Amino acid sequence: MEKEKNRETILDIRHVSIYFTRYERGIRRRKLPVIRDLDLRVHPGEVVAVVGASGSGKSLLAHGILGILPYNSRMEGEMFYRGEPLTKERAEKLRGRQIALIPQGVTYLDPLMKVGEQLCRGRKDEETVRRCREVLDRYGLGPETEGLYPFELSGGMARRVLIASAVMDKPDLIIADEPTPGLDVGAARRILGHFRELARGGAGVLFITHDLGLALTIADRVAVFYAGETIEEALAADFEDPERLRHPFTKALFRAMPVHGFAPIQGSQPYPGTVSSGCPFAGQCQACQEACVSTEHIPVRQIRGGLVRCLYPEEGNV
Ligand SMILES: Nc1ncnc2c1ncn2[C@@H]1O[C@H](COP(=O)(O)OP(=O)(O)OP(=O)(O)O)[C@@H](O)[C@H]1O
Numbered sequence: 401m402e403k404e405k406n407r408e409t410i411l412d413i414r415h416v417s418i419y420f421t422r423y424e425r426g427i428r429r430r431k432l433p434v435i436r437d438l439d440l441r442v443h444p445g446e447v448v449a450v451v452g453a454s455g456s457g458k459s460l461l462a463h464g465i466l467g468i469l470p471y472n473s474r475m476e477g478e479m480f481y482r483g484e485p486l487t488k489e490r491a492e493k494l495r496g497r498q499i500a501l502i503p504q505g506v507t508y509l510d511p512l513m514k515v516g517e518q519l520c521r522g523r524k525d526e527e528t529v530r531r532c533r534e535v536l537d538r539y540g541l542g543p544e545t546e547g548l549y550p551f552e553l554s555g556g557m558a559r560r561v562l563i564a565s566a567v568m569d570k571p572d573l574i575i576a577d578e579p580t581p582g583l584d585v586g587a588a589r590r591i592l593g594h595f596r597e598l599a600r601g602g603a604g605v606l607f608i609t610h611d612l613g614l615a616l617t618i619a620d621r622v623a624v625f626y627a628g629e630t631i632e633e634a635l636a637a638d639f640e641d642p643e644r645l646r647h648p649f650t651k652a653l654f655r656a657m658p659v660h661g662f663a664p665i666q667g668s669q670p671y672p673g674t675v676s677s678g679c680p681f682a683g684q685c686q687a688c689q690e691a692c693v694s695t696e697h698i699p700v701r702q703i704r705g706g707l708v709r710c711l712y713p714e715e716g717n718v
């Protein structure tokens with residue numbers, strides 16, 4: 401039964417933590433947790449947004465899934481792709497084929513290779529060449545783009561090439577790490593619309609962004625990241641009414657959206673690794689109580705069909 405259920409999940413992340421090892425004064429090694437005890441699932445046909453501030457660990461999560469974490473980091477916990485463990489070796493095989501990353505930086509393009517060659521990945525058969533032209537066209541790039549080197553592309557064109565390259569082999573899971581900066585609102589929306597189309601075709605999309613408003617234009621579910629933890633997982637529909645949201649930080653994010661009054665959130669997120677116990681949001685939370693600081697590990701609770709990591713979720717309506 402459990403196995404059957406797993407099969408319907410494209411990506412299943414369980415209790416994943418990512419650490420960096422930092423050397424202090426040359427010899428003392430310190431484990432610096434950036435992502436802590438993360439759970440996340442992506443199902444076929446679903447767009448799941450991960451929303452978090454700069455430095456909250458979003459790109460590391462993407463790199464962890466793809467097995468391309470930096471050498472000085474370590475991952476704990478479990479990841480499954482279509483019910484089978486997603487080991488580093490398996491991720492390497494699936495990468496670029498079944499699992500595609502749209503990276504945050506355009507530097508991921510090979511500067512010495514023409515766009516067409518990068519998209520075709522060395523294949524020259526008719527079907528690949530046709531597909532290459534099709535995906536470029538889909539993102540508003542003419543066939544002449546194939547003969548250009550990355551330095552000849554504008555920022556917006558390079559972004560679109562990255563996206564075209566990711567969907568070239570019709571992946572099952574698309575991990576889009578801030579895919580639209582530098583694009584105007586119309587172009588960004590069109591790209592997000594393509595993600596929805598890919599999901600309609602049965603793929604799962606993990607959309608990573610710092611922009612809650614943008615996430616809500618497309619996501620079915622939103623996981624909110626705060627200092628390396630998921631503090632809430634909500635349905636996009638929950639954001640229609642802040643009363644339906646569960647965590648004080650999510651409510652504050654909602655009020656900070658330009659359409660909801662642009663209310664600034666006081667203070668700043670703690671730097672990863674500086675929170676040793678208690679709720680990481682405690683320092684910024686207006687509903688903070690003694691137990692929020694003294695409880696070592698705040699458990700995740702299920703409320704109204706969503707998840708929240710807060711001791712007093714119903715009292716955050718301040
Ligand atoms: N190679 C590394 N060594 C040590 N620390 C790192 C390394 N890479 C990232 N970090 C730290 O991990 C944290 C999370 O980084 P990450 O790039 O995942 O953030 P992010 O949420 O993607 O931010 P942004 O929105 O700015 O892209 C940051 O505080 C960063 O300083």
Ligand code: NI
Binds near residue numbers: 458
């Ligand atoms: Ni990032």
